[in-house]
Amino acid sequence: MSPYKNAFITGASSGIGKALCLELARRGTHVVAAARREGHLVELVKEIRSSGGCADGCVLDVRDHGRLRSALHEWDERVNGFDLVIANAGVGSALPGDALTWEQVENVVAVNFTAALATLVEGKQLMLPRGHGTLAATSSLAGLRGMPGSGAYSATKAGLQSFLESMELDLQGTGLRVIDIQPGFVRSEMTDKNKFPMPFLWEVERAAKVCVEGLERGKPVIHFPWQMSWSLRVARVLPRWLWRRLATAAKPEL
Helix, strand or coil, X not given: CCCCCEEEEECCCCHHHHHHHHHHHHCCXXXXXXXXXXXXXXXXXXXXXXXXXXXXEEECCCCCHHHHHHHHHHHHHHCCCCCEEEECCCCCCCCCHHHCCHHHHHHHXXXXXXXXXXXXXXXXXXXXXXXXXXXXXXXXXXXXXXXCCCHHHHHHHHHHHHHHHHHHHHCCCCCEEEEEEEECCECCHHHHCCXXXXXXXXXXXXXXXXXXXXHHHCCCEEEECHHHHHHHHHHCCXXXXXXXXXXXXXXXXX
């Protein structure tokens, strides 16, 4: 059984977000699944309830910070307090720098970074007076270095990682945990659009199980698969000229 009674998860209509909802509900957590696509949420809630779990749907565009804040506070009151909030909503942008438009960059930043920070800050506001709870966000191994063809995506994930690390330091002694989820390639709607090889691709159910187990253990950073994770951690200490050569040689055709 999960130690979490009530969880709020954004980006819950597909991919890792949906799989996290299913895995947590299977372990006994009441899940409030938040996403834009109402039809997908209805199906998810139906699936969880039909299996004996407890779930509710919250139709929400995380870019609307006012609505995000009110939804978190309203549902927190309805379920008698969240002890887990996961900022998972995200979008991808696989385009080389010379083809990027500001509109594309702005949307990636709004969803992957600004909305994630808003979710974490509002979750913290709810949990801090109670003195317990877990704040988590789905960043990415792509945030460990600048990736070719993924400038906006890598930048938002790197920024999110720094924010989480800072929050972890600032919230020491408060009873709150801060957890950074750093997946590699996971099969989902987002990655199905990729036309380049995705090494060590994981199925989403496997990823969700590893994430939930890490959350339950309170691991500050959950990263997988280990082959890609450790390769990129080594790459972080490489000089820029060497990383440029390696990354250019492995640059995907977009």
